[in-house]
Amino acid sequence: MATKSFNHPFVDKVQQRGLLAGACGVVLLFIVGFADSQQFFQSYLVSYIYWLVISLGCLGLLMLHHLVSGRWGFVIRRLLESGARTLWLMAVLFIPIALLGMHHLYEWTHADVVAKDPILTFKKPYLNETGFYIRAVVYFALWLLWMFLLTKWSREQDETGEPGLKRRMINLSGPGIPMFILTVTFAATDWVMSLEPHWFSTIYGLIFVIGGALGAMALCILWVIKLKDVEVYREVDAFKYLADLGTLMFAFTCLWAYVSFSQFLITWSGNLAEEAPWYIRRSHGGWQYVGTALIIFHFFLPFFLLLQRAIKRRAALMMVIAFFMLFMRYVDLYYFITPAFVHGGASGLYRYVADVLTFVSIGGLWLGFFAMQLKGVPLMPLHDPRMAETFAGEGH
Amino acid sequence: MAENLYGLLAEFDGPDELLKAAKDAYADGYRKMDAYSPMPIHDLSESMGYDKHRVPIIVLICALLGASSGFGLQYWVSVIDYPLNVGGRPLLSWPSFIPVTFELGVLFSAFGALIGMLILNGLPRPYHPVFNVPNFERASGDGFFLCIEAEDSKFDISETRAFLESLKAKKVDDVEP
Incomplete structure (x- = not known):
C-alpha cells in the first residue's frame, strides 16, 4: 500500500515559515512586553486561547472519531493527531501567563481588591492563586496523557498492525470525552471567565x-x-469526503450559534445585576457592531453557504469558507475576552500591533510544530482494522 | 399486445453489472428507465440522469414559512392581541421569540422534506406494473433489475430487447401494464 511516511513541499514550507515567523515574533514580542506588559498580556491571552482551543478541538474530534468511526475521520485522523500534539507547545506557552501575566490579567489575584469585594471574598476558596496553579497542572496533565497515549498507540498500530490497539484507543476515548468537556469547562472558567x-x-x-x-x-x-x-489521499479520493467534512463544519457552526444564543437568552431573560453587565459591556462602545457581525458572519453566512452540497464539493470555495471561519473564530474570542479589560491596556495602533504580533508568533509556532508532527508519519492510518471495513463498501 | 407493454425488465448479476448497464443505456440515449436493487448503489441514480434535486428547495421554502409563521404567531399574540407587561420588557421581546421560531422552522422543514419526497417520488403507489414479472420480488433480496419503459422515445420492443441482452442481462422479461 502506501509509503511509510510522506513528504510534501507544502508541509516543509509551513514548517519553515511557521517556525521563522514564530521566532521573529517572539523577539519582537519581548520589546512589546517591556514597553507595555499590561497590553502584552491582554493580547497574548487572546492569541494563546485561540490556538489552544484549536489544539483541544483536535483532541476532542480525535476521541470522537475513535468512538463513532466513519470515513471522514480516517482521512483527517493524522491531522487531528498532529493538532493534538501541539498541546506540548501550548503547555510551554502557558508558562508566561501563569508566572508573569496573572496579576496583569486577573483582578482576583490582588488581595486588596478581594478584601474589599464581598463577592470575590466569597469566591476565594475557588478563585485563588494556589488553586489556579494546581488546576492548570491537572488540566494539562490530563490532556497530555490522553493525547500521548492516543497518538502513541496510533503510531504502534501503523508499525505492528496489532488489532487489540483499536480496542484500547476506543476504551480510552470513552472516558476521555467527559474528562475533556469537564476540564475544558473548568479551564475556560479559570483562564477566561474569571477575567470578569x-x-x-x-x-x-x-x-x-x-x-x-x-x-x-x-x-x-x-x-x-x-x-x-499526496498518494494516500489520491488512493481513497480524499476529495470525496470534503462534503462530509463541510457538513461537520456546518453542524459545529449551528451548535456554536445554539450555545452562544442560549447563553444570551438566559442572561437576557434573567435580567439580573450580576449577569447582565457582561452583555452590556459587549453592546456598547463599538462592541455592538462586533456582536452583530458575529451573528451574521459566524452563523448566517456560513449556515446558508454550507447548506448547499454543490458548494461543499468545490475545493476553492471550501478553502475560502474554512479560512473565513478560522478568522471568525478569532473575532468571536476577541469579543469574549477583550471587552473584559476595562482598565489598562494601550489604545489605538499599539494595541493592534500587540494583537497581531502575538497572533502571528503563537500561530507561527503552532503551525510549524504541527507540520513537524505531521511530517514523520504516514498521512493515513496504515493498519486500522476498521478502515478496511469502512472503505470497502463504497456504497453508503 | 406489444403496444401495451409497460416496458422491458432486465435482470443483472450484481450491483456493478447493473451500474454499468444503466450507464450504457443512458449513453445509448434511453431516458425513461429505472433501476431496482436490494441496496443503495453509489452513483446509480446519477448515472441515469437523475441529478436534479428538488427536495432541498421545498425544504428551504417550508423552513422560511415555518420560521416566519412561528415569529408571526408570537408577534400577533404578545404585541397585538394580548399585550402583557412581563417584567418591564418590551412587547416585542425578540430574543425570547427565537426558540419557537427555530422549532417551527425545523418542524415545517421536516414535513416539507418527507411530504415533498413522497410527492416527487409519486408515493404512495399501490400498483406498479413491474410486479407483474414473477421474479421481481427478488429486487428486495438478491435481484438487480433495470427497466426500460415503453414510453421512452427510443423504445422498440425488439431493438431494446436486443440491446438489453447485449448488456449481458441474465434474463429479459416483458412487463405487462
Missing part, C-alpha cells in the same frame, strides 16, 4: 468545546485541500 470574576455562565465551557471543534474542522479542511496530491 463577578459574572458566571454555566454553558461557557461548552462554547469553547464547540468553538474548538469548529476551528479544528476548518483547519483540517484547509489541509485536506492542500495535500490532495
Whole structure:
C-alpha cells in the first residue's frame, strides 16, 4: 500500500515559515512586553486561547472519531493527531501567563481588591492563586496523557498492525470525552471567565468545546485541500469526503450559534445585576457592531453557504469558507475576552500591533510544530482494522 | 399486445453489472428507465440522469414559512392581541421569540422534506406494473433489475430487447401494464 511516511513541499514550507515567523515574533514580542506588559498580556491571552482551543478541538474530534468511526475521520485522523500534539507547545506557552501575566490579567489575584469585594471574598476558596496553579497542572496533565497515549498507540498500530490497539484507543476515548468537556469547562472558567470574576455562565465551557471543534474542522479542511496530491489521499479520493467534512463544519457552526444564543437568552431573560453587565459591556462602545457581525458572519453566512452540497464539493470555495471561519473564530474570542479589560491596556495602533504580533508568533509556532508532527508519519492510518471495513463498501 | 407493454425488465448479476448497464443505456440515449436493487448503489441514480434535486428547495421554502409563521404567531399574540407587561420588557421581546421560531422552522422543514419526497417520488403507489414479472420480488433480496419503459422515445420492443441482452442481462422479461 502506501509509503511509510510522506513528504510534501507544502508541509516543509509551513514548517519553515511557521517556525521563522514564530521566532521573529517572539523577539519582537519581548520589546512589546517591556514597553507595555499590561497590553502584552491582554493580547497574548487572546492569541494563546485561540490556538489552544484549536489544539483541544483536535483532541476532542480525535476521541470522537475513535468512538463513532466513519470515513471522514480516517482521512483527517493524522491531522487531528498532529493538532493534538501541539498541546506540548501550548503547555510551554502557558508558562508566561501563569508566572508573569496573572496579576496583569486577573483582578482576583490582588488581595486588596478581594478584601474589599464581598463577592470575590466569597469566591476565594475557588478563585485563588494556589488553586489556579494546581488546576492548570491537572488540566494539562490530563490532556497530555490522553493525547500521548492516543497518538502513541496510533503510531504502534501503523508499525505492528496489532488489532487489540483499536480496542484500547476506543476504551480510552470513552472516558476521555467527559474528562475533556469537564476540564475544558473548568479551564475556560479559570483562564477566561474569571477575567470578569463577578459574572458566571454555566454553558461557557461548552462554547469553547464547540468553538474548538469548529476551528479544528476548518483547519483540517484547509489541509485536506492542500495535500490532495499526496498518494494516500489520491488512493481513497480524499476529495470525496470534503462534503462530509463541510457538513461537520456546518453542524459545529449551528451548535456554536445554539450555545452562544442560549447563553444570551438566559442572561437576557434573567435580567439580573450580576449577569447582565457582561452583555452590556459587549453592546456598547463599538462592541455592538462586533456582536452583530458575529451573528451574521459566524452563523448566517456560513449556515446558508454550507447548506448547499454543490458548494461543499468545490475545493476553492471550501478553502475560502474554512479560512473565513478560522478568522471568525478569532473575532468571536476577541469579543469574549477583550471587552473584559476595562482598565489598562494601550489604545489605538499599539494595541493592534500587540494583537497581531502575538497572533502571528503563537500561530507561527503552532503551525510549524504541527507540520513537524505531521511530517514523520504516514498521512493515513496504515493498519486500522476498521478502515478496511469502512472503505470497502463504497456504497453508503 | 406489444403496444401495451409497460416496458422491458432486465435482470443483472450484481450491483456493478447493473451500474454499468444503466450507464450504457443512458449513453445509448434511453431516458425513461429505472433501476431496482436490494441496496443503495453509489452513483446509480446519477448515472441515469437523475441529478436534479428538488427536495432541498421545498425544504428551504417550508423552513422560511415555518420560521416566519412561528415569529408571526408570537408577534400577533404578545404585541397585538394580548399585550402583557412581563417584567418591564418590551412587547416585542425578540430574543425570547427565537426558540419557537427555530422549532417551527425545523418542524415545517421536516414535513416539507418527507411530504415533498413522497410527492416527487409519486408515493404512495399501490400498483406498479413491474410486479407483474414473477421474479421481481427478488429486487428486495438478491435481484438487480433495470427497466426500460415503453414510453421512452427510443423504445422498440425488439431493438431494446436486443440491446438489453447485449448488456449481458441474465434474463429479459416483458412487463405487462
